[in-house]
Amino acid sequence: MVNSADETADFDVPDEISGLRMTRQRSEVYRILQQERNHPTANDVFMRVKDRLPNISLATVYNCLEALVEHGIIRQVNFERESSRYCPNLGEHGHFHDAATGVIHDVHFKPGINLTDLLDLPPGAMIEDIEITLRGKLAAS
Amino acid sequence: MVNSADETADFDVPDEISGLRMTRQRSEVYRILQQERNHPTANDVFMRVKDRLPNISLATVYNCLEALVEHGIIRQVNFERESSRYCPNLGEHGHFHDAATGVIHDVHFKPGINLTDLLDLPPGAMIEDIEITLRGKLAAS
DNA sequence: AATAGTAATTAGAATAATTCTTGATATCGG
DNA sequence: CCGATATCAAGAATTATTCTAATTACTATT
Numbered sequence: 001m002v003n004s005a006d007e008t009a010d011f012d013v014p015d016e017i018s019g020l021r022m023t024r025q026r027s028e029v030y031r032i033l034q035q036e037r038n039h040p041t042a043n044d045v046f047m048r049v050k051d052r053l054p055n056i057s058l059a060t061v062y063n064c065l066e067a068l069v070e071h072g073i074i075r076q077v078n079f080e081r082e083s084s085r086y087c088p089n090l091g092e093h094g095h096f097h098d099a100a101t102g103v104i105h106d107v108h109f110k111p112g113i114n115l116t117d118l119l120d121l122p123p124g125a126m127i128e129d130i131e132i133t134l135r136g137k138l139a140a141s
Numbered sequence: 142m143v144n145s146a147d148e149t150a151d152f153d154v155p156d157e158i159s160g161l162r163m164t165r166q167r168s169e170v171y172r173i174l175q176q177e178r179n180h181p182t183a184n185d186v187f188m189r190v191k192d193r194l195p196n197i198s199l200a201t202v203y204n205c206l207e208a209l210v211e212h213g214i215i216r217q218v219n220f221e222r223e224s225s226r227y228c229p230n231l232g233e234h235g236h237f238h239d240a241a242t243g244v245i246h247d248v249h250f251k252p253g254i255n256l257t258d259l260l261d262l263p264p265g266a267m268i269e270d271i272e273i274t275l276r277g278k279l280a281a282s
Numbered sequence: 283a284a285t286a287g288t289a290a291t292t293a294g295a296a297t298a299a300t301t302c303t304t305g306a307t308a309t310c311g312g
Numbered sequence: 313c314c315g316a317t318a319t320c321a322a323g324a325a326t327t328a329t330t331c332t333a334a335t336t337a338c339t340a341t342t
Contacts, residue, residue: 023290023337042329057292062329067290080219081300083328096266105263118254119273122246124280125237132256133272139265162309164319183300198321203300208319222329224299 020071028052029064030088033074039085039095039104079104079133094132107134161212169193170205171229174215180226180236180245220245220274235273248275 013027020026028049032040036048046061065086068074077085079097085104087095092115094107109115116127154168161167169190173181177189187202206227209215218226220238226245233256235248250256257268 021289021338025291055292057294059293059330060291063291066330076221078219078221080217081225081328084222094260096263096268098266099269105266107263108261110259110261113259115259115273118251118256118259119235119275120249120251121275122237122248122279125239125246125275125277126280127237127275127277128240129276131272131274131276132260133274134260134262134266134268135270135272136266136268138263139267162318164308166320196321198323200301200322201320204320207301222299 017073018071020067020073025049025053025056025060026064026067028056029061030068030073033068033086033088037088039077039087041083041085043083045086077104077131092130094134096134096136098138099135100137107132158214159212161208161214166190166194166197166201167205167208169197170202171209171214174209174227174229178229180218180228182224182226184224186227218245218272233271235275237275237277239279240276241278248273 013022013030015022017030022030029045032045032048040048042058042061042065045065046056046058049056049061065074065076069076069086072090073088075087075090077087077095079085079095087106089106092109096105096107097103098105115130115132121127154163154171156163158171163171170186173186173189181189183199183202183206186206187197187199190197190202206215206217210217210227213231214229216228216231218228218236220226220236228247230247233250237246237248238244239246256271256273262268
């Protein structure tokens with residue numbers, strides 16, 4: 001069954017992404033991340049995916065997320081000691097956590113900015129990954 | 142007993158810092174962070190502090206660290222899902238994690254750089270805290 | 283289409299870091 | 313010194329996550 005006229009605005013997920021076989025469970029997990037870009041936790045994904053796969057287990061959601069992260073298809077985002085969150089935005093960006101609402105906003109660099117140029121890195125450091133996290137409040141607008 | 146000629150190069154810790162009463166346990170925990178600037182975990186601190194306070198419990202170390210963090214005396218640093226690490230360096234700085242050795246190096250901005258100027262923040266965002274984490278390898282030198 | 287081999291999924295147990303609870307101690311103000 | 317409050321210790325409890333073992337699904341081959 002090809003999902004062309006489903007209830008939600010779906011994404012068709014190919015059979016394979018970056019060498020990872022996209023099983024039913026992985027597709028649905030990935031689809032949820034694409035659809036709802038609010039940086040859900042594994043448990044959030046679990047609750048949402050159960051609508052479509054009522055028998056899925058939380059362990060499978062963790063497995064799927066891990067597989068997607070390892071293949072560079074999504075990113076895992078950690079904030080303090082809270083549950084990990086997952087994010088389909090692969091470009092270099094940071095996260096702003098609104099302390100009042102708990103909402104996470106993606107934050108991008110202004111054009112032409114390269115963070116590593118601005119840091120005094122230890123000699124010989126080869127950067128593989130950068131994480132920028134900001135915590136604060138949004139002024140009532 | 143005033144520690145002026147102890148085995149290690151000690152710091153005298155005042156009776157109170159930022160309104161936090163410096164009990165024996167909190168002083169010793171704080172002293173360890175000052176002495177060994179390798180971003181220890183709570184358990185690392187626990188093992189080291191037992192030399193001086195053999196009866197201290199891990200829960201107390203956690204309590205002390207939490208009190209120190211809450212009073213802005215030290216910083217708590219998280220990397221992925223690993224145990225929290227603690228750091229007496231209060232100035233704005235990031236952390237470079239050497240994937241090969243696990244060692245964490247403090248990273249500072251080059252002079253005159255203000256990160257928030259370089260980011261496209263959500264309108265009205267008031268930043269209270271910034272965390273920059275870099276992961277990579279140090280080239281063999 | 284049956285079969286063998288591999289990979290994925292499930293459910294629940296196990297783990298690890300951290301927090302909580304409770305009772306005992308220490309400290310401070312009067 | 314005495315009561316009030318804060319801190320500490322020990323171990324239980326919690327939470328997110330990972331592991332284990334058994335089942336199921338998929339792939340390639342006959």
